[in-house]
Structure formats: C-alpha cells, structure tokens
Amino acid sequence: MSAPKPATEPTREEARIAPKPPLRRFHQARWDEQLIFELGTPGERGISVPAPEPEVREAVGDPAAALPAALRRSTPPALPELGQQQVLRHYLRLSQENLGADLNIDVGQGTCTMKYSPKVNDTFTRDPRVAALHPLQDASTVQGVLEILHRLEGLLKEISGMDRVSLQPAAGSSAIWTNVAMIRAYFAARGEAEERDEVITTSFSHPSNAACAKTAGYRVITLPPDADGYPDIEALRAAAGPRTAALLITNPEDTGIYNPRIAEFVRIVHEAGGLCAYDQANANGILGITRAREAGFDLCHFNLHKTFSTPHACGGPAAGACGVTEALAPYLPSPTVEFDGTDYRLEADRAESIGSVRPFYGVIPNLVRAYAWIMSLGAEGLRETAEIAVLNNNYLLAKVSAIHGVSVPYAQGRPRLEQVRYSWERLHDDTGVHSEEIGLRAADFGTHYWTSHHPYLVPEPMTLEPTESYSRADLDEYAAILTEVAREAYEDTGTVRTAPHRSTVHRTKEDTLESPATWAVTWRAYRRKILGESV
Amino acid sequence: MSAVRIGLVVNPVAGLGGRVGLKGSDGAAVQTRALALGAVPCAGERAAVALAELRARGGEFELYTAAGPMGATLAGTACHTVHRPPAVTSPDDTVAAVRALVAAGVGLLLFAGGDGTARDVLRAVGDGSTLPVLGVPTGVKMHSAVFAVNPRAAGEVAAAYLRGGVDVRRCEVMDRDPEALRAGRLASRLYGWLSVPHVPVRVQSRKAGSAAVSPESAGGIAAELRARMSPGSLLVLGPGTTTRAVAAALGVDVSPDGVNVLETGRGSAALLAQDANADGLLALTHAREAHLALTPIGGQGFLLGRGNQQLTPDLLRRVGPARMAIVCTEAKLAALGGRPLLVDTGDEELDAALTGHHRVITGRRTTTMYRLVS
Incomplete structure (x- = not known):
C-alpha cells in the first residue's frame, strides 16, 4: 500500500467540473426490494386512529351493525401491515427501478405515442370538483363535469368529422370492442347478423382489432402487406363479400406508412355491404390534416391516452373515444351526455344502445386532461402537433437510417408519418446480435425500445415513435445511443449479448x-x- | 457431473457443386467434376463458424467428432475422435461417424452438409429418432427443415439448447426427388423426420428450420375443418407437422411424411388409410364427400408438387377448390417473408386455376388472405 498523498489545494484545472461525456454514464438503482406482502410487522399501521370519545361511541353504536350480516367478514383481510414511511420508501424504490415515460427519452415505445402528459392538467383532476365527485350524484349537481364531457365530444366530432362520440371506453382495446359491438348491433337490427359473420383486418393493424372481433364472435380475415408494405388490396377484393360485416383498419399502419388508397379500401367494403371502422391509435401524424369522415369511415376511435396526452397508466385505466356516423349513433354506449340549451343530462333510456362498456361515464380524470390539452392547443395547435411529430420522426429516420446495420423495409425512399418499423436484419446477419439484445443494451444508457407485435413480419424489428414532445437534442441523444450500441455489436459483441449491465434486473x-x-x-x-x- | 457431449460430423464435400453450377454435390463423379471446375471446399469453414458461435455464447460441452476434415481439423485439439475416414470420404463415412457418435453418448449432434448429408444422418440414427440433431447449412440443396438459417445461427441454437428450456420438434428431411428428376422435373421428396431443437418465435424471426405448431393453433384449425365437413365424410391430410398436429387434435396419430385419410364420425375421427398412394387415394375418394387439408413447406411455401405428389391433378379436381383447405400457423406464414404460396402439380391448367388469393386457416375463426402463384 502506498502512503496517502499529502493534501494540497486542487489546481484550477482540477476544480473544473469534468465535461459531460457524449453519452451519459447512467446506472440504475437496484434495491433488492421485497414484495410489499413480505414487508412489515403484524400490528404495524400507517395511521394510528385515536379511539372515539365515549359520547361519540355511545351516539354511533357499533358501526359494523349497520352492515348486513352476510357482508361482514369473519376474519380481517390479509393486508400488508406497514408504517407510512415504509410504504413511501417501498414505492419510491420501485419507482427508481424502472424506466418510466417521465424518466427516459421514451421514443422507443412505437405505436404507443408516448408523448408528454402535461402536469398542469393533473391540477384539474385533483380539484375536488372533479376528484370528490360521486358517480351516483344527481345530474343537477354535476353540471360542470357534464359540460366538459359534452364539449369534449364536440371537439372530437370536429377532429374526426363524425356525428356522435362516446367517451365511455376505458382504453384503445375497449374502444375497438365498443365499435365491434356497435357493428354487431347494426347488422342485428337489419336481420343480417347471421349472414355477415366476417371481419377483415390487416397484419400491421393493432392485434386488438382481430382479438376484439373474435371476442365478439366474428371470423377474422387478415390481409398481409404487399411488396410495398401496404395492405394487399387484391387480398381485400378477394376477402370482401356478402359475409363481410366490417373492415377494421389502422392508417398509417404500425410501419408509419400511410395507405394512399384508403378511400378505395373503404369503397370496396361498402360495396360489399360492410361497415368500416378506423383504428386511429396512430392519429398523431394526421391531426387536423385528414379525418375519418372524409375517408368514408362509419366508425372510428381515438386513444385519448396516446394522441391526446392523457397518461397510459401502466395498462390503464386510460381513455378511449368512439366516433360514429348518424346511422350508427343509436347503438352508442349508454349513457350519453345530452344538452337541451339549458341543462346537461345523462340519457340512459336508449333502446338500441349496446349498453355500458364501463361503469358510469368513463374515466373522468383522463377526459378532463384530454379536454384541457385540446383547449390549450386550439385547432392550429393540434395541426402543429401533427406536423412536428412527423418532422421529428423523419429527422430521427434520417439519423437512424445512417447507422450501419439498420434498414427500413418497404416503401423505399418514401417518408414515414409518425413512426417507423426499422429492421436490424443486416446487423444480425453480420454479428448474430438480435434486436432484443440491442434494446437491452440501450437500457445501459437509460433508455429502451420495443420490437414489434408477434409474429415478426419485419425481421429483427425496432419500432420508434418520437412524437412532438421530444427536442432535437433528445433525438440526437437517442440516435447516438443506438449508434454506439450498433458499434459495440460489431466490435464488442459480448458486451451487447450479455446486456444490460447497469440495470436493476x-x-x-x-x-x-x-x-x-x-x-x-x-x-x-x-x-x-x-x-x-x-x- | 461431466459436460454435455456434442457430436460433430462434417461432410467435407458438401456444397462443392453449388458455386460451379452443378445444382448439387451428391456422388463421386459430380464431386470430381466440381473440383475440376475449380470448386473450393467450404463446409469445414462454415462448420467452424458455428462452433465459434457456440463457444462465444458460453456453451459448456465436450466435442466428439471424426478425424481430419470430417471434424477434427476444424475443431482443434480439444476433441475426441471416434471415426477415421479414408482420404476420400463417402456417404458411408457420414453414417459410420454418426453411429460412432451415438455410441459415444452424444446429447446433441451437429452435422454440416446439405440434404444428402441430412439423409445420411437420418439413415444412421433412424427415422423418428429422438436424438436432437441440427444441420449447419453447407450444402447446395437444402429443402430440409433441419438446418439453421446460417452457420452462426446453428451455433446460437446449439447454445440455447445447452442452456436448457428449448423444445425439440420433429422436422422434415427432404431431398430432390430422383424419379421426378428423371422425368425432367425439379421436385423434392420427404425422406423422414429428425428431432431438431426449436428456438421460440421471438428469436426465430426468419425460417429457422422447424415448424412449431401449438396445440391451441392445431385444435383451432381442426375445429374449423370439422365445421366444414358433414359426418362420415373423408379428410385427406397432406404431409407436414401442421397437418399431423391437426390429426392429433382430432384424436388420430398419423405419419407426418405421408398422405393420410381420416373418416369423420359425429364426435370423432378414425384413420382410414395411412401413407396412401395416388391410386389408393382415387379409389378411397370415389363417390365420397372428400376434403383436403394442405400445409405449405415451412420457409419455402410449396403447397403442392413437393413431397406430396400422391395428390395428383385427378384427385385435386375431384376434391375441388371449395373442399381444399390450406392450413398454416401465423408464425409459419410470417416466416415466408412475404413469399407467395407455390404449386407445381405438373398440370399447368390446374396450377393456373389455383392461382390467386386463398384463405389460409391459421386458427379458430381466423384466416389470412394469402397469395398463391404457380
């Protein structure tokens, strides 16, 4: 061991803060935290409630006696028993062990539109006039929130071109299910439910379209992409016929490629007697530019937690909105919000409605956030949102395309809208490294990405969607991370294959x-x- | 506990004919001609890539192989030699080496070659052997589904297998059909089945050899077929793992490499004919309601004319397009990479009639509208 160096004053040079490295030296926390069920001590409590005064006890009697005997537990629930500080510490630690949307440059969650959820909009949802409402309150006491719902419906009618909008669905798949249920009710009312038992969708539309249609009892026909990456229109012609109930389609699809023949797709299905439902989960690049109505659709849905900024909430509840033409309006979920010029009311007495798809009126906090977001931007702002999202995506496309080993399948040389499904096939052929492994190595730099739904149609896929929220500096940093990981894959393959090294798990x-x-x-x-x- | 023993056998002349345009390398005469035309052996080099990949991925194993260019040369010193071939190797050397490796107790057999070598391996271990086998693709003809997509992928799959948790599935050994070739047509024939480690879909983004059929998909496909058939009608199943899984879902065990005929009852199905030939199929289906279920060859897309020539144009016309079903899992369709389904029945008019979009049954109430060309 060498003797410690004598303490000296640091030089001016040494005192300077070291310049930041081109890529940040990120290391995630690892707490080896137990599950909350394994923590605590019997009898430990978050709040010690003082015993009631004798006169209170006397006046109230036994509170449990107010409950019917059948509803009373014989044993207390097996809940974790912890003090407040332990609970707080537990969840803060867990929060440090993930890469949430507010922590990383979250452009790697393609198809999810991980835009920033403005925190100011949370202040409205925490306001007691929203947070303290009870769903069973009389409509006369909730006029304010009903007005918000009514106005939000009006905004979404304008954005989609549709005649009525329901805000009840809890998320995207819930909204797709709602549309399928309305399609089923529409044909049942015409006595065609038995005959029209097929739903057509595409390989690059979200799998929830096929899943919801199957859940509703339909047979599902999937159209694969043609050589240019568009859904195969000849396959559609072969599929459409007297058994067609509907076409459920996304545009742009998950490749970010806009289908310029979408009106022809709609026409083919209409001529076969079917309805067309537009999955607008990918609407972020077309807000204020195109509308479902002009493309001829009968139904559409938005994911308010994607396009309209409300949080995704780790699987929900989020919020979905279904827009329909006048012909489909009778089948909308109940209740609807109606306004007679003076009062707002909930209308539940609707004979042809498919019923409720979510208790009460939907996910109110997210509807309030979406309303606030739209109002803060205005019509011009919505269009600018789409333009910046597309610009950001094509900026990132140019940077990522330049990385050795990356390719961009389909529609060569054409721009993409709001997202791109890239392929690491060439890098994989050269190095043996898989796309999943590159995504895991990216976690060592504080970010990540998602590959694609299964089965992979694009080999070694990576789906990036930068939205309008991220700055040019953010996109440069993200592209620099991918560039570095690709370099490592070629020069230091083992490091990538065994990644992540600086992550929690x-x-x-x-x-x-x-x-x-x-x-x-x-x-x-x-x-x-x-x-x-x-x- | 000792490490897993891996067997390696290289066919040093595999692939010789490819680059010099001989369409294959089987037979001493072809090999001599290939060498005269300037062919350079590359099987050993490609096998070495697979081994290096396996080692890079941290596989713990003891290597058993044959002497010289059949393995030891590229494997280095750290291997056990079980067979010493003469200077000029023949298919019998592959068979002898594989048998010696089996006797040495290897738990996984890697072989480097093409379809001809795969057939030699099949001959050595026996059809339906449960010994896990994986081909390092070095041949010219590789119609078989027992190969990794490239040598590196072979090392990767082997490493995954050693780590554990990788299923082994039965995969087709195919080769060019000599009878068809004599008649001037290029066709392949199914020779048997080897057990091949199956790497799950998430890493198997392209055709990687084996065709995985989950019981859910097979059950769904079987239910769809049943719904189309009246009780007492016949179901003719073409060869393949998918159709075999469908038969299993109907409660019938059939050979995977032949054309089999089931008779459906009200609640069950029975095997009416196993490995039926062309004449037998025509006789059985005479004046009966007969349905046909076909599955494409994984990674290639051939539906008719490869390994199922028993399904003659006469039979196909009798069954008719309405009763002909194409069945395939979504993963297997995706692995075709956009390539169309193919038919080559030997009857151009029939091929033309089959051209167009077809509903491929992928599971319960699900189809994909897929293009077929001739």
Missing part, C-alpha cells in the same frame, strides 16, 4: 411468461404457483 426469465402455469400476477398466484403453497 439483468435478464428476466422469459420462459416463465410462456405458460399460464407459471404466470403469477397476484401474490396469491405467486404463492401457489411459484412457492408451491396451498392457498
């Missing part, structure tokens, strides 16, 4: 996700399936 056991026998999404399921306890 190095590798998840993906095989446990393959079988329902090992899925454990609750504590009870974990104890039963993984710990082998009989609970």
Whole structure:
C-alpha cells in the first residue's frame, strides 16, 4: 500500500467540473426490494386512529351493525401491515427501478405515442370538483363535469368529422370492442347478423382489432402487406363479400406508412355491404390534416391516452373515444351526455344502445386532461402537433437510417408519418446480435425500445415513435445511443449479448411468461404457483 | 457431473457443386467434376463458424467428432475422435461417424452438409429418432427443415439448447426427388423426420428450420375443418407437422411424411388409410364427400408438387377448390417473408386455376388472405 498523498489545494484545472461525456454514464438503482406482502410487522399501521370519545361511541353504536350480516367478514383481510414511511420508501424504490415515460427519452415505445402528459392538467383532476365527485350524484349537481364531457365530444366530432362520440371506453382495446359491438348491433337490427359473420383486418393493424372481433364472435380475415408494405388490396377484393360485416383498419399502419388508397379500401367494403371502422391509435401524424369522415369511415376511435396526452397508466385505466356516423349513433354506449340549451343530462333510456362498456361515464380524470390539452392547443395547435411529430420522426429516420446495420423495409425512399418499423436484419446477419439484445443494451444508457407485435413480419424489428414532445437534442441523444450500441455489436459483441449491465434486473426469465402455469400476477398466484403453497 | 457431449460430423464435400453450377454435390463423379471446375471446399469453414458461435455464447460441452476434415481439423485439439475416414470420404463415412457418435453418448449432434448429408444422418440414427440433431447449412440443396438459417445461427441454437428450456420438434428431411428428376422435373421428396431443437418465435424471426405448431393453433384449425365437413365424410391430410398436429387434435396419430385419410364420425375421427398412394387415394375418394387439408413447406411455401405428389391433378379436381383447405400457423406464414404460396402439380391448367388469393386457416375463426402463384 502506498502512503496517502499529502493534501494540497486542487489546481484550477482540477476544480473544473469534468465535461459531460457524449453519452451519459447512467446506472440504475437496484434495491433488492421485497414484495410489499413480505414487508412489515403484524400490528404495524400507517395511521394510528385515536379511539372515539365515549359520547361519540355511545351516539354511533357499533358501526359494523349497520352492515348486513352476510357482508361482514369473519376474519380481517390479509393486508400488508406497514408504517407510512415504509410504504413511501417501498414505492419510491420501485419507482427508481424502472424506466418510466417521465424518466427516459421514451421514443422507443412505437405505436404507443408516448408523448408528454402535461402536469398542469393533473391540477384539474385533483380539484375536488372533479376528484370528490360521486358517480351516483344527481345530474343537477354535476353540471360542470357534464359540460366538459359534452364539449369534449364536440371537439372530437370536429377532429374526426363524425356525428356522435362516446367517451365511455376505458382504453384503445375497449374502444375497438365498443365499435365491434356497435357493428354487431347494426347488422342485428337489419336481420343480417347471421349472414355477415366476417371481419377483415390487416397484419400491421393493432392485434386488438382481430382479438376484439373474435371476442365478439366474428371470423377474422387478415390481409398481409404487399411488396410495398401496404395492405394487399387484391387480398381485400378477394376477402370482401356478402359475409363481410366490417373492415377494421389502422392508417398509417404500425410501419408509419400511410395507405394512399384508403378511400378505395373503404369503397370496396361498402360495396360489399360492410361497415368500416378506423383504428386511429396512430392519429398523431394526421391531426387536423385528414379525418375519418372524409375517408368514408362509419366508425372510428381515438386513444385519448396516446394522441391526446392523457397518461397510459401502466395498462390503464386510460381513455378511449368512439366516433360514429348518424346511422350508427343509436347503438352508442349508454349513457350519453345530452344538452337541451339549458341543462346537461345523462340519457340512459336508449333502446338500441349496446349498453355500458364501463361503469358510469368513463374515466373522468383522463377526459378532463384530454379536454384541457385540446383547449390549450386550439385547432392550429393540434395541426402543429401533427406536423412536428412527423418532422421529428423523419429527422430521427434520417439519423437512424445512417447507422450501419439498420434498414427500413418497404416503401423505399418514401417518408414515414409518425413512426417507423426499422429492421436490424443486416446487423444480425453480420454479428448474430438480435434486436432484443440491442434494446437491452440501450437500457445501459437509460433508455429502451420495443420490437414489434408477434409474429415478426419485419425481421429483427425496432419500432420508434418520437412524437412532438421530444427536442432535437433528445433525438440526437437517442440516435447516438443506438449508434454506439450498433458499434459495440460489431466490435464488442459480448458486451451487447450479455446486456444490460447497469440495470436493476439483468435478464428476466422469459420462459416463465410462456405458460399460464407459471404466470403469477397476484401474490396469491405467486404463492401457489411459484412457492408451491396451498392457498 | 461431466459436460454435455456434442457430436460433430462434417461432410467435407458438401456444397462443392453449388458455386460451379452443378445444382448439387451428391456422388463421386459430380464431386470430381466440381473440383475440376475449380470448386473450393467450404463446409469445414462454415462448420467452424458455428462452433465459434457456440463457444462465444458460453456453451459448456465436450466435442466428439471424426478425424481430419470430417471434424477434427476444424475443431482443434480439444476433441475426441471416434471415426477415421479414408482420404476420400463417402456417404458411408457420414453414417459410420454418426453411429460412432451415438455410441459415444452424444446429447446433441451437429452435422454440416446439405440434404444428402441430412439423409445420411437420418439413415444412421433412424427415422423418428429422438436424438436432437441440427444441420449447419453447407450444402447446395437444402429443402430440409433441419438446418439453421446460417452457420452462426446453428451455433446460437446449439447454445440455447445447452442452456436448457428449448423444445425439440420433429422436422422434415427432404431431398430432390430422383424419379421426378428423371422425368425432367425439379421436385423434392420427404425422406423422414429428425428431432431438431426449436428456438421460440421471438428469436426465430426468419425460417429457422422447424415448424412449431401449438396445440391451441392445431385444435383451432381442426375445429374449423370439422365445421366444414358433414359426418362420415373423408379428410385427406397432406404431409407436414401442421397437418399431423391437426390429426392429433382430432384424436388420430398419423405419419407426418405421408398422405393420410381420416373418416369423420359425429364426435370423432378414425384413420382410414395411412401413407396412401395416388391410386389408393382415387379409389378411397370415389363417390365420397372428400376434403383436403394442405400445409405449405415451412420457409419455402410449396403447397403442392413437393413431397406430396400422391395428390395428383385427378384427385385435386375431384376434391375441388371449395373442399381444399390450406392450413398454416401465423408464425409459419410470417416466416415466408412475404413469399407467395407455390404449386407445381405438373398440370399447368390446374396450377393456373389455383392461382390467386386463398384463405389460409391459421386458427379458430381466423384466416389470412394469402397469395398463391404457380
């Protein structure tokens, strides 16, 4: 061991803060945190409620006696028992162990439109006039929030061109389901439900379209992409016929390629007697530029948690909005919000409605956020949002296309709208490194990306969608991370293959996700399936 | 515990004919001619890439192989030699080496070659052997589904297999059909089945050899077929893992490499004929309601005319397009990479009639509208 150096005054040079590296030296927290069910001590409480005064106790009596005997528990629930500080610490630690939308440059979650959710809009949802409402309040006492819902419907009618809009669905898939249910009700009312039992969708539309149609009892026909990446119009002609109930289609599709023949797709299906529903999850690049109505659609839906900035909330509740033409309006979910010029009311007495798809009126906090977001931008602002999102995407496209090993399948040389599905096929052929491995290595630089739905039609896919929220500096940093990881894949393959190295969890056991026998999404399921306890 | 033993056998002359335009390398005469035309052996080099990839991925194993260019030369010193071939190797050397490797107790067999070598391996281990086998693609003809997509992928799949959690599935060994070739046509024939490690869809983004059929997909496809058929009608199943899984979902075990005929009852199905030939199929389907289920060859898309020539134009016309079903999992369709389905029945008029878009049954109540060309 060498003797410690004598302390000296640092030189001017040494005192300077070192310049920032071109890529940040990120390292994620790792707390080895137990599950909350494994924490705490029996009897520990977050709040020690003082015993009521004798006169209060006397006046109230036994509160439990107010409950019907059948509803009373015989044993207390097996809840974790923790003090406030422990709870706070637990969740703060968990929050440090992920790469949430407010923490990383979240352009890698293509198709999800991870735009910034302005925090100022949360102040409205925390306002007691929203937060303290009870869903069973009389309509006369909730005129304000009903006015917001009515005005939001008006805005979305204008944005989509549709005649009526329901705000009840809880998210995108919920909205697709709502549209399919309305299509089913429409044909049932015409006595064609038996005959029209097929729904057409495309390979690059979100799989929820096929899934919702199947759930509603339809047969699903998928159209694969043609050589240019557009859904195969000849396949549509072969598929459409007297059994066609509807076409469920996204445009632009998840490749970011806008289908210029969309009006012809709609015409072919209409001529076959079917309806057309526009999945507008990918609307961020066309706001204020094109509308579902002008393309001839009968129904459409927006994901308010994507295009209109409300949070995704880790799987929900988010918010969906379904727009329909006058012909479909009778089937909209109940209740609807109606305005007679003086008062707002909820109309539930609608004989042809498909019923409720969500209790009460939908996810009010997210509807309030979406309303605030639209009002803060105005019509011109919405269009500018789309223009910047497309500009950002094509800026990133130019930077990422220049990375050795990346290719951009389909529609060569043509711009994309709001997202791009890239391919690392060439890099994989050269190095053996998979797209998933590149995404994992990106986590060592504080970001990540998503590949694609399965099965992969684009080999070694990567789907990036920068939205309007990210600055040029953000996009430069993101592209620099991908460039660095691609360089490593060629020059230091082992580092990429064994990544991530600076993340909370190095590798998840993906095989446990393959079988329902090992899925454990609750504590009870974990104890039963993984710990082998009989609970 | 000792490390897993991996067997490696290289056919040093595999692929010789390819670059010099001989369309294959089988037979001493072709090999001599290939060398005279300037062919350079590359099988060993490609096998070395696979081994290097396996080692880079941290696979722990002991290597058993044959001497010289059949393995030891490229494997280096750290290997056990079980077979010493003469200077000029023949298919019998592949067979002898594989048998010696099996006797040495290898848990995974890698072979480098093409369809001819795959057939030699099949001959050595026997049809339907459960020994996991993986081909390093170095041949000219590679119609078989037992190969990795490239040598590096072979090392990757082998490493994944050693790590555990990788299923082994039965995959087709195919080769050019000599009878068809004599008649002046290029066709392939199914020779048998080897057990091949199956790497799940998330890493198998392109055709990687084996055709995975989940019981859910097979059950869904079977239900769709049943719904089209009246009780007592016949179901003719073309060869393939998908159709075999469909038969299993109907409660019938059939050979995967032949054309099999089921008779459907009200609640069940029974095997009426196994490995039926062309005449037998025509006799069985005479004056009966007969349905046909076909599945494309994985990665290639051939639906008719490769490995199923028993399904003659006469039979196809009798069944008719309305009762002809194409069945395929979504993953297998995606692995075609946009390539169309292909038919080559030997009857141009029939091929033309089949051209167009078809509803490929991919599962319960799901189809994909897919293009077929001739």
